[in-house]
Amino acid sequence: MKVVFNSSPLIFLARLDYLATFVAGAPAPQEHSSDEFYLPECVANEISAKRDEAGEYIRRLIDGGRIEVRAINLVSLANSLNARLGRGESEAIALATELQADYVVLDDFAARREAMRLGLNVRGTLAVIRKLKSEGKIVIENRDELYERLTEINFRVKRSLFDAIFQD
Numbered sequence: 001m002k003v004v005f006n007s008s009p010l011i012f013l014a015r016l017d018y019l020a021t022f023v024a025g026a027p028a029p030q031e032h033s034s035d036e037f038y039l040p041e042c043v044a045n046e047i048s049a050k051r052d053e054a055g056e057y058i059r060r061l062i063d064g065g066r067i068e069v070r071a072i073n074l075v076s077l078a079n080s081l082n083a084r085l086g087r088g089e090s091e092a093i094a095l096a097t098e099l100q101a102d103y104v105v106l107d108d109f110a111a112r113r114e115a116m117r118l119g120l121n122v123r124g125t126l127a128v129i130r131k132l133k134s135e136g137k138i139v140i141e142n143r144d145e146l147y148e149r150l151t152e153i154n155f156r157v158k159r160s161l162f163d164a165i166f167q168d
Contacts, residue, residue, distance in 0.1 A: 004038045004096040005067070007046045007088050009105040009125040014054035015153045021137050022128055023066045037067045038099060040091035044069040074098050085111050096120050125155065126165050133166075140166070 013019040023037050039047075044062065047055050061067045072078055074094040081090035089111035096104035096115065103121035105128060106112050115122045123131075129146075132138045140146050143166050150157065 001034060002036045002038065002099050002101040004040070004092050004099065004101045004104045005043065006092040006104070006106050006108075006111065007039075007043045008107050009128065010039070010043070010047065010058055011050075011054045012107075012125045012150075012153060012155050013128060014057050016129070016149060018129060018132060018138060019057070019061070021132055023061060024137075038095060038101070039067055039069050040088065040095045041069055041071050042091050043088045046088055070095055070099075072098060081114055085114060089114075093118065093120065126157065126162065130165055 010019065013022060023035075039062070047058050049055075058067070062069055072091050072094045074097060077097060078087075078090045078094040081093055085093075085108070089106060089108055092104055092106060093111065093115045095101070097118060097120065101120070103123045104115055105123050105125070106115060107124045112122045112124070129138070129140075133140050143163070146166070147159065147162055150162070
């Protein structure tokens with residue numbers, strides 16, 4: 001499975017301590033796994049510019065070979081998307097297209113819409129958390145506490161949407 005990240009979902013998952021669990025199946029150097037996780041170079045640069053705990057953790061995953069940083073080749077696609085989206089989102093979509101990724105992880109509505117228009121499968125931070133929960137990799141004992149944690153890290157989601165996603 002190939003997964004391409006934009007910066008925001010990656011940072012939110014790191015702040016929630018779910019990122020390591022999600023990429024745990026990724027290969028360390030000289031190992032092989034069917035799960036591959038990618039970032040465009042500009043997203044890696046955005047994360048490197050932030051000197052916080054989440055950014056440091058993500059850099060360790062990159063340095064450890066769990067997440068691979070890639071330059072994009074579809075520069076014209078990224079440039080055309082950049083007229084409507086941020087650079088990181090544009091390059092994540094371009095890289096996902098180039099790699100024929102299983103999905104791209106984006107939270108921004110406009111970016112998600114553009115990615116779907118291009119035929120990409122899109123997931124967001126909440127879908128990744130839901131996947132981890134459904135696979136038994138994490139336990140969510142209290143939805144209210146998870147919602148509070150999300151708001152504390154400045155993740156914005158309507159409570160009704162959150163409840164719909166995490167209905168049991």
